[in-house]
Amino acid sequence: MDSFVDGSGYLAACTAGLPTLGTLAAMRADLDEWGRAASSPVAYGALVEEGRALFARIVGLDPARVATGSQTSAMVAVAAAALPDSAEVVVPDGDFSSVVFPFHAQAHRGVRVRSVPLDRLADEVRPGTALVAWSAVQSSSGVVTDPAPVLDAAQAVGAMTLCDLTQAAGVLPVSAAPFDVTVTHAYKWLCAPRGVAFATFSDAALERLRPVQAGWYAGADVWSSCYGPTMRLADDARRFDVSPAWQAWPGAVAALRHLASVDAASAWRHATGLADRLADALGSPRSGQAITTFPDPAGAALRALTDAGVTASGRAGRLRLALHLWNDDEDVTRVVDVLGGLPGFRPVG
CATH class of the missing domain: 3.90.1150.10 (Aspartate Aminotransferase, domain 1)
Incomplete structure (x- = not known):
């Protein structure tokens, strides 16, 4: 508790986490550097890699499977864009819109989103289901879903799985390993500044999904990828990176250092x-x-x-x-x- 600002009376980590004292110090130091014209994109890049590794530790993966971004909906949209025309997606009733809306946005291709009761999510996966998407912890109610039955049902019909860990990582022990894709914004239970998010990918997801939002930060060598027309994407999950919101990262890394040290x-x-x-x-x-x-x-x-x-x-x-x-x-x-x-x-x- 002493690592955080005074949080007495603050019962809203599900809305936004509180900063650690280290986060505030890191962000103030970063502002001072910027004010002295001393900010360095290379230094920010090093923070991104440290943050990637810290998050990987929290969710039990190799950092090579972790991509960085700024919003979960944009990461979900990558999975939505990879669905075949007329694919069926199964989601729970009332799940958070960032998990659901990117699939609805593919309706012009015939992609169909079927909402089902949360407690019947596994039962409603059927032959022809292409993807199941849900939150590990429901934002509106806090309900925790046992992923095992859903994963088994998806595997039985060859469906991919996407799980939002935003309301879980940082307080609930979680592993991203069983899922094809996970997305996590770090500004809630991980207590980072808003603007730092992560996605993880299984081998199957890395093979099937395409980095439709690829920019210079998705290159195998970032600083050799600033100009076209040719580009070589990273071989691992970094191909799904988007250009980082630099000034969020000093505080985010300080927060992740702390949360990674907490059991x-x-x-x-x-x-x-x-x-x-x-x-x-x-x-x-x-x-x-x-x-x-x-x-x-x-x-x-x-x-x-x-x-x-x-x-x-x-x-x-x-x-x-x-x-x-x-x-x-x-x-x-x-x-x-x-x-x-x-x-x-x-x-x-």
Whole structure:
């Protein structure tokens, strides 16, 4: 907790993480360098490679399988563009739009997106399904999906898999290895500045997908790839890199250094333990999740917490609370004091 800025009352890691003290120092130093006309693209490039390696460690892969970018939807769009005409994509009802919309955008080619209940995702994969896409942790509810049945169902029909780890990496122990493609924006549970995202690729994905967004940073040698007309793409996942948002990377690498040093299982126990204590105090069932939600159709609970200095969020008619490394029992007590005294609040339903 001491590595972060004061996060008391901040229960919104699912919206945006808080910076570590190292992140703030790195970003301020970078601004000072820029102000002295001392910024170096080569130095930024070295940070990108360090960040790639740190993220690879967090998700259990070789860095050669990790591509860097700035937005998850653009990375999902690469997979969407590789689908054959008239392909079927299966997604859960209500998943985050960045996981879903890039496939809908291929409707002009006959690509069909079939939304199914999350708890039936594996059952709904069928012969002819080309790809299954879902989030490891649902943004709106915090529900964690066991990937094994979905992966087995996809393998049985030859479908590719794409999993969004944005609401998982940094708090939930995750491995990107079983999936064909994963996407992760680092500004939530990984606590990086916005503008740093990652994608990972299996052997099959590296063979089948094409870097439709390729630019100079996708070249085998970046600094020899600045001008056309010829270009040699990188042999590994770097062929899917896009030009980095330089000034986000010093802070991102500082954050990733810290999160890579944290045992993810311990982080998950800490977060879910707090969420379960909150549920017990409010008389609702334990969720065993780092994101916990309560009915709040009119937003009264969210307004009451905001007025009391607690930062939370509202999604899909529910109050959404996220517990991360900087939270403690005092945060649970603050929420219980506000919600317990709120007329009409019902923690279930």
